[in-house]
Amino acid sequence: MRHHDLLVLGVGSGNVLIDDRFSHLDVAVVAEGPFGGTCLNAGCIPSKMLAVTAEVADGVREAGRHNVRATSDGIDWPAVQERVFGRLDAVARDGEDDRRASDFVTVYRGHARFTGERELLVETDDGPETLHADRIVVAAGGRPVVPPPVADSGLPYETSDTVMRLDEVPERMVVLGGGYIAAELAHVFHAAGTSVTVVEKKETLLAEQDESVASAFTDAVRDQYDLRLGRELVRVEGSPGQLRITLDDDSVIEADALLVAVGRKPNSDTLDLDKAGITCDDNGMIEVDAQLRTGATGVWALGDIVPGPPLKHVANREAEVVAHNLLHPDAPRTMSYDVVPAAVFTRPQIAQVGLTEQEAREQGKEFVVGTRAYEDVAYGWSLEETRGFCKVLVDRGTGRLLGAHVLGPQAATLVQPLVLAMTFGLTARDVAERPLWIHPALTEVVENALRDAM
Numbered sequence: 001m002r003h004h005d006l007l008v009l010g011v012g013s014g015n016v017l018i019d020d021r022f023s024h025l026d027v028a029v030v031a032e033g034p035f036g037g038t039c040l041n042a043g044c045i046p047s048k049m050l051a052v053t054a055e056v057a058d059g060v061r062e063a064g065r066h067n068v069r070a071t072s073d074g075i076d077w078p079a080v081q082e083r084v085f086g087r088l089d090a091v092a093r094d095g096e097d098d099r100r101a102s103d104f105v106t107v108y109r110g111h112a113r114f115t116g117e118r119e120l121l122v123e124t125d126d127g128p129e130t131l132h133a134d135r136i137v138v139a140a141g142g143r144p145v146v147p148p149p150v151a152d153s154g155l156p157y158e159t160s161d162t163v164m165r166l167d168e169v170p171e172r173m174v175v176l177g178g179g180y181i182a183a184e185l186a187h188v189f190h191a192a193g194t195s196v197t198v199v200e201k202k203e204t205l206l207a208e209q210d211e212s213v214a215s216a217f218t219d220a221v222r223d224q225y226d227l228r229l230g231r232e233l234v235r236v237e238g239s240p241g242q243l244r245i246t247l248d249d250d251s252v253i254e255a256d257a258l259l260v261a262v263g264r265k266p267n268s269d270t271l272d273l274d275k276a277g278i279t280c281d282d283n284g285m286i287e288v289d290a291q292l293r294t295g296a297t298g299v300w301a302l303g304d305i306v307p308g309p310p311l312k313h314v315a316n317r318e319a320e321v322v323a324h325n326l327l328h329p330d331a332p333r334t335m336s337y338d339v340v341p342a343a344v345f346t347r348p349q350i351a352q353v354g355l356t357e358q359e360a361r362e363q364g365k366e367f368v369v370g371t372r373a374y375e376d377v378a379y380g381w382s383l384e385e386t387r388g389f390c391k392v393l394v395d396r397g398t399g400r401l402l403g404a405h406v407l408g409p410q411a412a413t414l415v416q417p418l419v420l421a422m423t424f425g426l427t428a429r430d431v432a433e434r435p436l437w438i439h440p441a442l443t444e445v446v447e448n449a450l451r452d453a454m
C-alpha cells in the first residue's frame with residue numbers, strides 16, 4: 001500500500017486546487033480520463049469554441065441585414081475539429097506532463113474506488129494499486145444520463161462526450177432534451193448544416209429559465225428546428241446511421257444520429273463511497289458541509305459530485321475553498337451559493353442570476369419587474385437586434401435585485417454588473433444612477449432595465 005499526505009480523486013476541477021502551496025506535501029492525483037476533465041475535453045470549452053464558429057457562420061449567412069454582400073460555403077468541419085481538439089487535446093496532454101514532471105505530485109492512472117477509510121484501490125494498467133492518504137478530495141464529477149429506451153435499444157447514440165468529436169456532420173439529428181446542452185449543440189449542428197429535431201418533455205425549451213426567457217428562446221428557434229415539445233421518446237429502432245425514433249404520440253422521426261441531452265448524474269455510484277463512510281443525498285450527490293467536508297474525517301468533495309449547481313465557475317470556487325481549508329484548517333472558509341450566475345451559449349445567448357419571475361412569485365416576494373429591449377437602445381440598432389432584452393426583478397421593500405435575465409448578443413457579459421450588484425447587495429437605483437454607463441454601449445440595455453424598475 002502506498003501512502004500520501006493528500007490525494008485528489010479526479011483531474012477536472014480537483015486538479016486545479018493543487019499548486020506550489022502544497023509542495024511541502026506528498027500529493028497523489030488519480031486520473032481516469034484526460035487532464036482538464038469535462039470542461040476542457042467535452043464540456044464548456046469545446047462547446048464554446050464550436051458555438052463561436054457557429055456564430056461566425058450565422059453572421060455570414062445574415063450579413064445582408066447589414067448590407068454586406070457575403071456568401072458562405074458552409075463550415076469546414078474536419079478543419080474545425082483539428083483547430084478545436086488539436087488545441088484542447090494538447091492542453092490536456094501538457095497538463096498531465098506538467099503534473100508528472102512535478103517533484104511533489106504522483107499521478108496514478110485508472111479507475112479508483114474506495115476500499116476503506118481514506119483508502120482507495122486504483123485499477124492501473126500495471127495492475128491494482130492500493131493507496132492511503134491522510135486527506136482526500138473527491139472530485140469525480142458526473143456523466144450523461146441515458147434513458148432506458150435509448151440505452152436498451154442496442155443502437156448507437158451520442159452524448160456531449162462524443163458528439164462534438166464526430167468525424168462528419170450528420171444530415172439529420174434528433175436531440176433528446178431541451179436544456180443547456182441541447183440549446184448549445186443544436187445551434188452548433190444547425191449552423192453546420194444538420195437538420196435538427198428537438199424532443200423535450202416540457203412545453204418549452206430551457207424550461208428552468210425565467211418564463212419570459214424560455215418562451216422567447218423557444219419562439220426564436222421555432223423556425224430553425226423541428227420542435228417536439230411535451231413529448232418523450234419511447235423507442236429507437238432501425239440500424240446505425242438510419243435510426244427510427246418513436247415518440248409518445250406515435251410519431252416517428254428518421255435520423256442519422258441521436259444526441260442524448262436529458263441531464264447528468266454524479267459518478268458517486270462508481271466509487272464504493274459507503275466503504276469510506278462517505279454519504280450521499282437522494283440524488284447521489286456527496287453530502288458536504290459549508291466547508292465542503294464530507295461526513296468522513298479527512299475527506300472533502302467538490303464539483304459536479306456535490307449538491308451545488310453543476311457549473312465550472314462554481315467548481316472552481318469550491319476548489320479554492322477546499323485548497324484554503326486544507327492549508328488553513330484553523331481558519332476555514334465556507335462556500336456560498338447565494339449568487340450563482342449562469343449562461344447558455346446558444347443563439348440567442350442567455351444569462352441569468354438569482355430568482356426567475358416564477359420563483360419570486362412562488363416565494364411570495366413583493367417585487368417590481370424592469371425590462372428593456374435591445375432594440376430600444378442605440379447599440380441594439382447597430383446590431384439590428386429585434387429579440388433581445390434585459391429583465392430585472394427588484395425587491396419592492398429593499399430596492400435590491402432578486403434576479404436578472406438577459407437574452408441576446410453578449411448576454412453572458414452583460415449580466416456581470418448585475419452579478420456584482422447582487423453580490424454586494426446594491427440597490428437597483430444605486431447601480432443605475434451612480435456609475436456612468438458608457439454611451440452608446442450595449443450595457444445601456446442593463447442600465448435602462450434597472451431604471452424601468454425604479
Ligand SMILES: Cc1cc2nc3c(=O)[nH]c(=O)nc-3n(C[C@H](O)[C@H](O)[C@H](O)COP(=O)(O)OP(=O)(O)OC[C@H]3O[C@@H](n4cnc5c(N)ncnc54)[C@H](O)[C@@H]3O)c2cc1C
Nearest residue numbers: 010011012013033037038043044112140141303304311312
Ligand atoms: C457539454 C457541456 C458544456 C458545459 N458548458 C459549461 C459552461 O459553459 N459553463 C459552465 O460553467 N459549465 C459548463 N459545463 C459544466 C462543467 O463542465 C462542469 O460543471 C465541470 O466540468 C465539473 O467539474 P468536475 O471537476 O466536478 O468534474 P469533471 O471535470 O467531470 O472531472 C471529474 C474527474 O474525475 C475523474 N473520475 C471520475 N470517476 C473516477 C474514478 N472512479 N476514478 C478515477 N477518476 C475518476 C474523471 O476522469 C475526471 O478527471 C458544461 C458541461 C457539459 C457536459
Ligand SMILES: NC(=O)c1ccc[n+]([C@@H]2O[C@H](COP(=O)([O-])OP(=O)(O)OC[C@H]3O[C@@H](n4cnc5c(N)ncnc54)[C@H](O)[C@@H]3O)[C@@H](O)[C@H]2O)c1
Nearest residue numbers: 177178179180181182199200201261262263264310343344
Ligand atoms: N453553458 C453552461 O453553463 C452549460 C452548458 C452545457 C451543460 N451545462 C451543465 O450540464 C448540465 C446537463 O445539461 P443537460 O442539457 O444534459 O441537462 P439540463 O438539465 O439542462 O436539461 C435536460 C432537459 O431534458 C429534459 N428531459 C429530461 N428527460 C427527458 C426525456 N426523457 N425526454 C425528453 N426530455 C427530457 C428536461 O426537461 C430538461 O429540459 C446542466 O445542468 C448544466 O449544469 C452547462
